[in-house]
Amino acid sequence: MRRPVIVGFVFLFILAWISGSCRKPAEKLFTLGIFQITDAPTLNEARKGFIQALMDNGLRDGVNVRLVLRNAMGDVTEARRIAQEFVDQRADMIIALSTQCLQAAMMAAPRVPVIFTSVANPHLLGVGRSAENHGRNITGVASTAPIQQTLTLIREVLPGAGRIGTIWTPAELNSEYYLQRLREEAGELGFEVVAVPVANVNEVLLSGQILLNKKVDLFFPISDNTINASFESLGRLARENAVPLFGGFPLFTRLGACAAMGWDFFEMGYKTGEIATRVKNGEDPGRIPIQSMSRVRLHLNLAAAKLQGVEFSPQVIGRADDIIEQEGAPEQGENRK
Numbered sequence: 001m002r003r004p005v006i007v008g009f010v011f012l013f014i015l016a017w018i019s020g021s022c023r024k025p026a027e028k029l030f031t032l033g034i035f036q037i038t039d040a041p042t043l044n045e046a047r048k049g050f051i052q053a054l055m056d057n058g059l060r061d062g063v064n065v066r067l068v069l070r071n072a073m074g075d076v077t078e079a080r081r082i083a084q085e086f087v088d089q090r091a092d093m094i095i096a097l098s099t100q101c102l103q104a105a106m107m108a109a110p111r112v113p114v115i116f117t118s119v120a121n122p123h124l125l126g127v128g129r130s131a132e133n134h135g136r137n138i139t140g141v142a143s144t145a146p147i148q149q150t151l152t153l154i155r156e157v158l159p160g161a162g163r164i165g166t167i168w169t170p171a172e173l174n175s176e177y178y179l180q181r182l183r184e185e186a187g188e189l190g191f192e193v194v195a196v197p198v199a200n201v202n203e204v205l206l207s208g209q210i211l212l213n214k215k216v217d218l219f220f221p222i223s224d225n226t227i228n229a230s231f232e233s234l235g236r237l238a239r240e241n242a243v244p245l246f247g248g249f250p251l252f253t254r255l256g257a258c259a260a261m262g263w264d265f266f267e268m269g270y271k272t273g274e275i276a277t278r279v280k281n282g283e284d285p286g287r288i289p290i291q292s293m294s295r296v297r298l299h300l301n302l303a304a305a306k307l308q309g310v311e312f313s314p315q316v317i318g319r320a321d322d323i324i325e326q327e328g329a330p331e332q333g334e335n336r337k
Helices: 001-022 041-056 074-086 099-108 147-157 174-187 201-211 231-241 250-255 265-280 302-307 313-320
Strands: 030-036 065-071 093-097 114-119 140-144 163-168 192-198 259-262 295-299 322-324
Touching: 030 041, 030 074, 030 163, 030 265, 041 065, 041 093, 041 114, 041 250, 041 265, 065 074, 074 099, 093 147, 093 265, 099 114, 099 259, 114 265, 140 174, 140 201, 140 265, 140 313, 147 259, 147 313, 163 201, 163 322, 174 259, 192 201, 201 231, 231 250, 231 302, 250 259, 250 295, 295 302, 302 313
Parallel strands: 030 065, 030 093, 093 114, 114 140, 163 192, 295 322
Antiparallel strands: 259 295
């Protein structure tokens, strides 16, 4: 009686093995390696917008795409390691959030599609000669800041100001580029720029205090990844010393700036996600022009302005997209006017 039972088990085992071996292997999900240089609010917003665009286009993590998120935490060497990791793991696309990440991706992945965002001037990195003439595997969204518009606003709000105190990061190519532009455009409006360099986020507050000792009339820090990650400390310093603080990212009014002009980085990330979707669907990245932002946003913080000795005219208030009227109060929605 035992022999037929054993034969039956053997038969079932063989049948299961044949069934398993004939089964198709699990399909590999299209993998996007997404990395940012640090935990700056600008980059976090860009990442959120990017992922939202994917979702709105039917691409969901773990369902039909695989998203691998990495943060270099301010370490350029780590950014290079992450880029190489993406290549070694055969990522189908690399998403570079910041100038440093784009540099790392370009070195590690000459053939993998690279889509960038939050890059001040991609052409400084050798991406290409123009928006249409660029590398075969690279495209994205440039984030060149509207520095001239911000300086014009500062002159309108503080007509008697002469010395602008700024902080910048020599290790960031984008920061050096912005400092050069700031000096050129500030001179045209009669400003003197007093600049103090920083090596990391831990030096931002100290550099702000150095600027105070140099008797600057206002703070307008360079919008780079190191300084953006520690902007709140400058907000506290401006509040405690009644010094006007202007920012290059609209949401910096939530961190203590009396006024901030710039791009909506969520929107920037969203545009980047739409480009990535096109490439995922088969378009050649080399044929997709590099895009730029167009709508400059103006945010005001009236509570911070009062503490910093700043008063906005009705005309400036009327142009604002978003206003904080009381400390700790929720912001009003954009397009309030």
